[in-house]
Amino acid sequence: MPGDAILELRDVSVRLSGLQILDHVTISVPRGHVVGVIGPNGAGKTTVFNVISGFVRPDSGTVTYDGRVQRRMKPHHLTRMGIARTLQGVGLFGRLPALENVMQGGSGRIRSGIVSQSLAMPWTDIESERLRVEALAALDQLGIADQADRLPSELPYPIQKRVALARAMVSDPDLLLLDEPAGGVSADDMADLAQLIRGWVPERSVLLVEHHMELVMEVCDLIWVLDAGRVIASGTPDEVRSDPAVLAAYLGEDGAA
Ligand SMILES: Nc1ncnc2c1ncn2[C@@H]1O[C@H](COP(=O)(O)OP(=O)(O)OP(=O)(O)O)[C@@H](O)[C@H]1O
Ligand SMILES: [Mg+2]
Numbered sequence: 001m002p003g004d005a006i007l008e009l010r011d012v013s014v015r016l017s018g019l020q021i022l023d024h025v026t027i028s029v030p031r032g033h034v035v036g037v038i039g040p041n042g043a044g045k046t047t048v049f050n051v052i053s054g055f056v057r058p059d060s061g062t063v064t065y066d067g068r069v070q071r072r073m074k075p076h077h078l079t080r081m082g083i084a085r086t087l088q089g090v091g092l093f094g095r096l097p098a099l100e101n102v103m104q105g106g107s108g109r110i111r112s113g114i115v116s117q118s119l120a121m122p123w124t125d126i127e128s129e130r131l132r133v134e135a136l137a138a139l140d141q142l143g144i145a146d147q148a149d150r151l152p153s154e155l156p157y158p159i160q161k162r163v164a165l166a167r168a169m170v171s172d173p174d175l176l177l178l179d180e181p182a183g184g185v186s187a188d189d190m191a192d193l194a195q196l197i198r199g200w201v202p203e204r205s206v207l208l209v210e211h212h213m214e215l216v217m218e219v220c221d222l223i224w225v226l227d228a229g230r231v232i233a234s235g236t237p238d239e240v241r242s243d244p245a246v247l248a249a250y251l252g253e254d255g256a257a
Helices: 045-053 076-081 098-106 122-143 157-169 187-200 212-218 235-242 245-257
Strands: 006-014 018-031 034-038 060-065 068-070 081-088 176-178 205-210 222-227 231-234
Touching: 006 045, 006 205, 018 034, 018 045, 018 098, 018 205, 034 045, 034 187, 034 212, 045 081, 045 176, 045 205, 068 187, 076 081, 081 157, 098 122, 098 157, 098 187, 122 157, 157 187, 176 231, 176 245, 187 212, 212 235, 222 235, 222 245, 231 235
Parallel strands: 034 205, 034 222, 081 176, 176 205
Antiparallel strands: 006 018, 006 060, 060 068, 222 231
16 A cells, blocks of 8 residues: 555554454555445454544554554544544434534644634634634535434434444544444445545545444455454455455354354
């Protein structure tokens, strides 16, 4: 894959509750590409995201972001670093309308060049007004601006997923981490999602965890395959699709189900 990596996990190992959850995992995300992480249930995909987000600290190995080894990733620094994440499921604030949920996603990014002195408004009002405008634009881009005032519980699940995506996009991230964005969405929505994700590159980079193989194969430039905490294969969709180790891992999952 040409170009440099925006993100790289190198030899990352994680033990939780005495179990080896990740075992010397090396995954890199070339800048400006859509990269998938796939694997059977429990393979460690979400844990990879938790390491990148700083929710889980690796026992060994390194995380390099934007050319720099990160001594410690911190969840509250992600937005500022240009990283946004959607959670497996939805993870919206139930008491906040869609618009305010999206505004939460933009509150951490420092911007320069905003002229506040000339306006007779307190800084916080200017900030929240700016955020409101950007959040509405993010909802609009996802085709759901008309749902801005609805509570998550009033929205169908696929629309909630879109709100979560808008919340990630509003911070204008360089790297998007999407954990199962297609979970529970219809075939039509899936096609929209594929188009949306492809539209984010090469300006942004995307790391995608997803079970829907059609989506993964359609949108990813590069795929890493995890099984039981280890990388068992990587390559283009075509390479991964025909890899015997990958087929065996998925057959094993079916066999166990
Ligand atoms: N805090 C924890 N303590 C102990 N074990 C954990 C912890 N978090 C995750 N695990 C275990 O680690 C393994 C990997 O979990 P993870 O959520 O990363 O898998 P996944 O690939 O995202 O699975 P899924 O496809 O079901 O979302 C699972 O066996 C899970 O039970
Ligand atoms: Mg998961």
